[in-house]
Amino acid sequence: MGSTEESVVAVIMVGGPTKGTRFRPLSLNIPKPLFPLAGQAMVHHPISACKRIPNLAQIYLIGFYEEREFALFVSSVSNELRVPVRYLKEDKPHGSAGGLYNFRDLIMEDNPSHIVLLNCDVCCSFPLPDMLEAHRRYGGMGTILVIKVSPESAYQFGELVADPVTNELLHYAEKPETFVSDRINCGVYIFTPDIFTAIQGVSTQRKDRATLRRVSSFEALQPANRSLPTDFVRLDQDILSPLAGKKQLYVYETMDFWEQIKNPGMSLKSSGLYLAQFRFTSPHLLASGDGTKKATISGDVYIHPSAKVHLTAKIGPNVSISANARIGAGVRLVSCIILDDVEIQENAVVIHAIVGWKSSIGRWSRVQASGDYNAKLGVTILGESVTVEDEVVVEQVEIMEKDQECISYITQQQAVEIDELLMGPLGFSVDQLMELAGLSVASAIAEVYRSTEYNRVLVICGPGNNGGDGLVAARHLHHFGYKPYICYPKRTPKPLYTGLVTQLESLSVPFLPVEGLTQELSNDFDILVDAIFGFSFSGMPRPPFDGLIHGLVSARKHNQMFQRSPVIVSVDIPSGWHVEKGDVNSEGIKPDMLVSLTAPKLCAKMFCGPHHFLGGRFVPPSIVVKFKLQFPPYPGTSMCVRIGKPPQADVQVQISPGNDEKHREADPFVQFQKWFDDAVAAGLKEPNSMALSTASKDGKPSSRMVQLKGIHGEGFVWCSNYGSRKAQEISENPHASLLFYWSGLNRQVRVEGFVQKVSDEESEQYFRSRPREIQIGPAVSEQSTVIPGRQFLHQKYKELEEKYSDGSMIPRPKHWGGYRLIPECFEFWQGDESRVHLRLRYAAEEIGGKIAWRRIVK
Secondary structure, eight states, rough: OOOTTTOOOEEEEOOOOTTTTGGGGTTSSSOOOHHHHHTETTTTHHHHHHHHHHEEEEEEEEEOOOOHHHHHHHHHHHHTTTTEEEEEEESSOOOOHHHHHHHHHHHGGOOOSSSEEETTTTOOOOOOHHHHHHHHHHHHEEEEEEOOHHHHTTTTTTEEEOTTTTOBBBEEEOOOOOOOEEEEEEEEEOTTTHHHHHHHHHHHHHHOOOOOOOOOHHHSGGGOOOOTTTOOIIIIIIIIIHHTEEEEEEEEOOOEEEEEEOOOHHHHHHHHHOOOOOOOOGGGGGGGOOOOOOOOEOOEEEEOOEEETTTTOOEESEEEEEEEEOOOOOOOEEEEEEETTTOTTTTEEEEEEOTTTTTTTOOOOOEOOOOOOSSTTTSEEEEEEEEOOTTOEEOEEEEEETTTOOOOOOOOHHHHHHHHHHHHOOOOOOOHHHHHHHHHHHHHHHHHHTTTTOEEEEEEEESSSSHHHHHHHHHHHHHTTHHHHHESSSSSOOOHHHHHHHHHHHHHBBOOOGGGGGOOGGGOSSSSEEOOOOOTTTTTOTHHHHHHHHHHHHHHHHHOOOOOOOOEESSOTTTTTTTBBBBSSSSOOOOOOEEEEEBGGGGGGOOOOOOEEEEETTTTTTHHHHOOOOOOOOOTTTTEEEEEEEOOOOOOOOOOOOGGGGSSSSHHHHHHHHHHHHHHHHOOOOOTTTEEEOOOOTTTTTEEEEEEOOEEETEEEEEETTTTTHHHHHHHOOEEEEEEEEEEGEEEEEEEEEEEOOOOHHHHHHHSSSSSHHHHHHHHHHHHHHOSOOHHHHHHHHHHHHEEEEEEEOOOOTEEEEEEEEEEEEEEEEEEEESEEEEEEEEEEETTTEEEEEEEEO
């Protein structure tokens, strides 16, 4: 083996909550890497494999999960395996190689000669010592673990070609469209520290290639003109492919098992593979019994010491039973995972299933499936706290959690068959179905987003039926009091569609060309309706729709100016998603609302937004019976029904000063950003609203609500009329305070400091970012002045609207602009049901001519 002077560091990429949605519902309760396989957390298996590496100095876990979610596990596994394990949280996506580079200084602290890199969602025997020995013989920068698979399945992975004698990597293609090789990348690597130089080279090349020419807003949306951030580096496309054939990368082929854990079915298969491996690595973890003193055990079985199993039960093969489970008399378990606190009563049978935490299966009941791990419902899944009554058969279903409605999801083929039946023997016409679908979409929008708050709606319509649904929805939204705009770049020249266009034009609904849309859709609209592609679409979107989809993705990203982002509503299928697999690359549209039509498609299981509605009240009973559909009842006369519970802000925080230190940031601005992000994620209304308190020169206070526009120049920025009372008080007494109150989270933040005006340039920039109709408001209103009546303001507004009706630029009033509060102290307050509230206070101190922050916990 290697010399004792050489140390090795291992890095395991664990992903984050935005990834792995195909693993639901198992990832709803705990992070996917901590889901138990063969009685141990998924990530525990690669950690155990790393421990077998000679001269291992450190193991790092890198991901997007909050640190608190991994703290207990990291402490426990470090003590159990006696190896230092540390979790590192990425601040933003850096790509599979960029994440490694982001923490290069920490990784190189022990001056390792080699770096082992693994993906958490890989199940294999991890032959790391032998692979490391081979890597040293090759003498290259990196070695990739590979395995031979069937040609039919290779396309799902990175395919590669290697020299059969030297094992040098000659060619690498990530998920190629045509067959390249039956050898695939296993997601396990060994590198020398030279890998950091290679990653840095990619970033440098990106900077050098950055174009300086100006492009139109439409061109900027096109894929050819988009570039990845310089610090976002992908291991496969940016490192492996370019370096293939340059005598830097080599392969090590494993003849043992390997699987990728992408869905619940594969987790059950992987659990069985790890159980089988225990025969050689950890036989003490496998249960045994012949029915005399213990239950009858057949094959590989893990039973947690705290579980209670009746001696007449028959368990195995491929069974894992977690803590505090109770298995009754005569129970039969085959190929299943039983999670914590589950009760399975007398004579029940569980086959090819995963039974969630605190669930209960009644006497003589059966929970089963076909056992096809790759099929959508090849394994039956019961989420948390699900109750199966006595003498009930549950077969090939997923039940997310207690009290959730039983919802049917259909495949693409079933959707096609249902449409053919509706428009065939059942007598529906296309225009009837389109009218019903569009009305359902408009009704769902109106139920959640009031026209008084979300008025400007952009409906982006594709060339097919989904686009027609969007046109109908726009007409109904107009009559509901919204102000719709249409983007319909590829019009369908059929009477049905031209008629819909005529109807909208008669209502003076504007049709906008793609070229007329600004790159920042978030500045112009409150609601973006994605009616581009439906369930019949396949392949990659082509221009101009690829650019429009990218615009929707960009509009949903976090807005650093703290302005409210527009909500995205997808019709039936989020455009660009696979109709069954969903957002395969996790880079597609993330809608706030999904309105499924007729019946939810399989991809809707991966929808993570707060509002899922079904519009399908027109579905006849014969369809329901034929396809065994189950839907929630439609309320009253509504054309849509909500699926799942409406979103609620439900964040419970236990006050524990001794354990909470790691959640307190040294910089109060960073702490504020974290809490603000929590408020946005919880769906709280206008989380950027804040109470501004000022005082006159003689100390008389006054307060009012204003909106945070951004944090710039180390201060909190808002805009106001310079002639208002607050402006007068600020001029007399420049000290003020801000109060953010997020009741749904039981949190508030108080910021105190002195106030100054922002520059004219900054005020002008923000004024130009406001929608045109809102720009008129500051010119009309002269705050804190006496007016004859409200009609006076309406008249002035109308006059200015007519004055600038030709589209000319509306000038920013000289009496309107921004203020910035420079903080001197922060106080973060977290309420608790015990009434033992937490106050975290930051006070500014000048040390060596620089501002430093001192934290005080109360």
